[in-house]
Amino acid sequence: MKEQKVILIVDDDQDFIEATKIVLEKSGYSVETCLSAKECIAKLKSLKPDLIVCDVMMETDHSGFDLCREIKRTPNTKDIPILMLTAVDQKYSLNFSQAAGDDAWLPVDDFIDKPVEASVLVERIKKLLGNT
């Protein structure tokens, strides 16, 4: 039997986490969740997910950015693809989707602006996991 890929969702919006968890589980993934960057860092000590879906504004306005940099500079986690999923770009008037992938600015592998349709999220995750 093919092993289920594990996706870790980090977002402080409980409603969004619940909805996304259902969508990803029904798409064949195993889902773990965290409500904060701090919780995520703790969880990554015992879990190595295949992909992380990460929000930006959690404990602070930029905790998602800090979390991504922490993940990418830690040897055990640096290879885990990160999909940044947030409504923050309008707030900052910056185009983060163009910056995604630039290790100095935004060390994430892809960026999606909220709100996003379930099918779009699933497609992007498949692409990042290399199984389109």
Place this chain on the structure above:
Amino acid sequence: MDQDIETVQKMIAMLRKEGYCAEHIGQKSKLLNMIRNNMIDVLIIDVDAEVTKSYEIISLIKNIDRLLPIIVTTSDDSIEVAARVREQGIFFFTIKPLDMDEIKMAIQNALGRRYTDHGKSFLEEFEVRSRDDLDEGISEKTELYNIQKHLNWIMAFFVHECKGTLGAVMMNISALVDRNIGRHIDPGKQSKMLLSSLCSLKMLHDMIRNYAISYIGENKRLPCSKKSTDIYRDCLEPVIKEFGPILEKNEMNIKVNTKGARIVNCDAELMKIGLSNLINNAIKYGTIGSDIRCELLVNGKAFKFSILNEGMGVEKERLGDIFEKHARFDRVGISGTGLGLHVVKMITDLHNGSIRAESGYLITENPLTYDEFDNSRGSKINNKADLKRYTKFIFEIPSVVYKKLVEVKNERTKSNSNCR
């Protein structure tokens, strides 16, 4: 800025090889001038050096550019030095001999931080800068000034909150209608997803309404048409009904205790908005599965409404500014624009009433304010963190209408005399 020339040269060579423009500065005045002129993106500073040993330079730098990432190097590995340096709010601290790969990584992260902090700074200063810009061309208190100010606010805050709230709605609904995903979701979960979406849309609706009310209210154009109103039947009951799905989702109940007659001289629509915001607030910051306690008292002098929720509580120091525009208890995981209580205050003022907030501990379900608690048994309890907290709002407006009561009394007297 380092006096150890060999280390400096090695570092400069490494950084230039990495494509950075790296320079050694040995003079304090030159360094401060360069920071003033925004010529530095990351500063590496050696606190052992003669010119920087007092640490005062870090405060000076922070005063000029509080967002400049500072990497501090030292050969002193004492805890005191580490603590002293870190309390200055520096970005990274490392002990010599330097690990160049570590420095490289710190610079990369510092540049990334500077970029996002600029974004943050932009947001924080957005309103201030907009106001300054406007001051030059448009005089304050003009219609154009207010419109522009509100547009700026929408850009910086409101859009983000709306998009965030819509995130869950879009995910739920799009999954349910998606042929590949939706058909695998069992009916129980489908109902939950619809309920969650409905709740998010209600929150979004309230956010938009509060924005509109606060805008109109600030321009002194919020109409207040007072008339005698059955405060329970016409205001509180329909508002509680509106919150049915959210209460169900959060497994919460609203318990209402009413005393006295229920006729109040007020604007029913505004009163519904005020009560709605108070209930919304109690749910958002309340403990899942707990009861929200409302008391509605109409006596000869006033209408008094109180609402209490068990939850995270509000720190005593913050109770005073809780009704300020955009005030938030705790942002994490809770969407909102911080306008709800501000609007309640606005509505209270229109009715010449008052509103206050109190918070404290629930001791065997009885609320004790922080002061009451400290004055009683509180000082003997070591771990307050384990105690339940509550928040309570007490809303009071004068001018209760007697008319209906008098009419009822007259009618009764009339019918009694007819019987005789």
